[in-house]
Amino acid sequence: MSRTTTEVWPPVPTEAPQRHPEAPAPGADLPQHYAYCFGCGDGVEQGLHIRTSACEGVTIRSRFTVTEAHQGAPGLAHGGLLACAFDEALGAAVGNLLRKPAVTAKLETEFVRPVPVGTTLFIDAHLDGVAGRKVYVSAEGRLDAEDGTVAVRARALFVQVKLSHFLENGRPEDLAKIADNPELLTRRSVELNP
Numbered sequence: 001m002s003r004t005t006t007e008v009w010p011p012v013p014t015e016a017p018q019r020h021p022e023a024p025a026p027g028a029d030l031p032q033h034y035a036y037c038f039g040c041g042d043g044v045e046q047g048l049h050i051r052t053s054a055c056e057g058v059t060i061r062s063r064f065t066v067t068e069a070h071q072g073a074p075g076l077a078h079g080g081l082l083a084c085a086f087d088e089a090l091g092a093a094v095g096n097l098l099r100k101p102a103v104t105a106k107l108e109t110e111f112v113r114p115v116p117v118g119t120t121l122f123i124d125a126h127l128d129g130v131a132g133r134k135v136y137v138s139a140e141g142r143l144d145a146e147d148g149t150v151a152v153r154a155r156a157l158f159v160q161v162k163l164s165h166f167l168e169n170g171r172p173e174d175l176a177k178i179a180d181n182p183e184l185l186t187r188r189s190v191e192l193n194p
């Protein structure tokens with residue numbers, strides 16, 4: 001069986017994504033979006049602590065260093081955590097460049113090379129197309145350098161949602177913590193009603 005993904009991507013006709021005029025400037029470091037996010041939050045000791053910056057156009061770059069807490073096989077990153085890292089990077093591209101809240105509807109990962117503990121993955125995520133509320137986005141993760149060997153590829157469908165998605169579905173005690181301490185969320189505003 002061929003390892004090459006052959007399906008057309010995006011799988012439906014799309015419009016070119018438009019970088020929001022108030023999207024972070026190219027080169028800007030992006031803040032964690034939520035202190036208790038497993039992907040980027042400083043409040044999660046064994047989390048991924050992904051750091052992301054904006055690039056030109058509709059691309060962002062994330063960096064994720066694999067620690068002992070992220071192992072699957074001895075000394076190697078767990079594939080599920082790598083998928084989490086890509087979910088975070090892809091979501092950050094959607095949220096920061098389009099500035100509309102969205103959630104992952106579908107996520108595909110392709111694991112090309114093992115990723116040892118201690119590796120820093122350089123993940124470039126790119127918006128590929130928009131069709132109504134649907135946003136198609138893809139990413140590549142390279143070993144230890146911007147031009148390193150590709151180890152993981154991913155692509156995803158995100159669906160834009162209203163703020164009520166989070167308010168109606170989130171655990172009440174966690175929403176209450178946000179109400180008590182809004183600093184837990186990034187203060188960068190997004191347009192909340194697609």
Ligand SMILES: CCCCCCCCCCCC(=O)SCCNC(=O)CCNC(=O)[C@H](O)C(C)(C)COP(=O)(O)OP(=O)(O)OC[C@H]1O[C@@H](n2cnc3c(N)ncnc32)[C@H](O)[C@@H]1OP(=O)(O)O
Nearest residue numbers: 033087088091092095096103104105106132134159161188
């Ligand atoms: C600064 C900020 C930084 C922000 C930085 C943020 C980084 C966060 C990164 C982590 C992100 C996450 O993990 S988010 C958490 C994981 N994801 C979730 O919990 C989502 C759970 N799923 C849902 O809540 C729902 O299924 C939704 C919202 C995705 C869709 O439900 P809906 O709103 O009722 O809409 P629905 O009509 O079903 O779907 C809308 C369109 O999408 C299509 N669609 C929906 N799901 C799929 C699918 N799996 N595969 C194909 N297509 C799909 C439908 O066919 C439809 O197409 P058409 O008829 O329009 O053609």
